[in-house]
Amino acid sequence: MIGTLNALVDLVEALGTDEEIDVAAFAGDHGTTEYHLRRMFSALAGMPLSEYVRRRRMTHAGAELAAGAPNLLDVAVRHGYGSVEAFGRAFRAVHGIGPADARRDGGPLRTQPTLRFRLSVEGSIPMDVTIAHSPALVLVGHAAEVPLIHEGVNPHIQAHIAAIPPEEHARLKELGDAEPSGILAVTADIEPDAPEGALLTYLHGVAVQATTPVPDDLDALPLEGGSWAVFAARGPFPTTLQNLWAATATEWFPSNPWRLRPGPSIVRYLEFTGDFASCELWLPVEQG
Structure with a gap:
């Protein structure tokens, strides 16, 4: 996977700045899927592939303007934009100044260096992993649309959970009759390389068998049968869980088939005290 990601970066550099990358075709040529490729790129680069491409294009555009390119429309079209206005919005989002300012003053400009991925072989985070094979099931509970936050506690999720009455937690626990058991934190409906702030569905609930009747007042997320990689972790919350997410991309997936x-991704809490958690992270997987 590390070699594939570096080949993708090379492709970004090789293509003209106005050319679109056929990520699905590239992934197929390298024996993987677009979904997995985008997820791994985002996890390891700290930004979606689309954002990296935009930053690289704006890096080249900034250099052209600082060198005195006379026509803003020509620069915009050369970098894949149909109008000066759209180009200006993208340019300002990256550099913090407009294209005309860059051409007049030469900067300041923010450069996005070419990425290079390297595999860490330190094994810095011990990983307790089990592959579970699950039949079709349904995740049921209370869902809310919340923004994605990569680091720290998500206050929108906290507020959603706090609004659920204690007796409702008890009802959900009684309803659950499938693995993973117990109250679950489910993240769904998110693009594989979604940027921070993108909306996702968070469901606080339980897993039930596909044949179990679901009460009308609960949200339901049906899942097909399949394999799951189950990662166990213990430590300060939410740091340990967020570090575990990163380690799956940097250490586990690159060295496993x-x-x-x-x-969706599922977190099953075995123990939770507010600032400490013992939990399992369930990620849907298939053999590569």
């Missing part, structure tokens, strides 16, 4: 498949 599995890849992510579309589906």
Whole structure:
């Protein structure tokens, strides 16, 4: 996977700045899927592939303007934009100044260096991983649309959970009759390389068998049968869980014959005290 990601970066550099990358075709040529490739790129680069491409284009555009390119429309079209206005918005989002300012003053400009991925072989985070094979099931509970936050506690999720009455937690626990058992934190409906702030569906609930009747007042997320990589972790919350997410991309997936498949991620809490958690992270996988 590390070699594939570096080849993708090379392709970004090789293509003209106005050319679109056929990520699905590239992934197929390298024996993987677009979904897994985008997820791994985002996890390891700290930004979606689309954002990296935009930053690289704006880096080249900034250099042209600082060198005195006379026609803003020509620069915009050369970098894949149909109007000066759209180009200006993208340019300002990256550099913090407008194209005309860059051409007049020469900067300041923010450069996005070419990425290079390297595999860490330190094994710095011990990983307790089990591959579980699950039949079709349904995740049921209370769902809310919340923004994606990569680091720290998500206050929108906290507020959603706090609004659920204690007796409702008890009802959900009684309803659950499938693995993973117990109250679950489910993240769904998010693009594989979504940027921070993108909206996702958070469901606080339980897993039930596909044949179990679901009460009308609960949200339901049906899942097909498939394999799951189950990562166990213990430590300060939410740091340990967020570090575990990163370690799956940097250490586990590059050295195991599995890849992510579309589906929600599930966190099962075995112990939770507010600032400490013992939990399992369930990720949907398929053999690569």
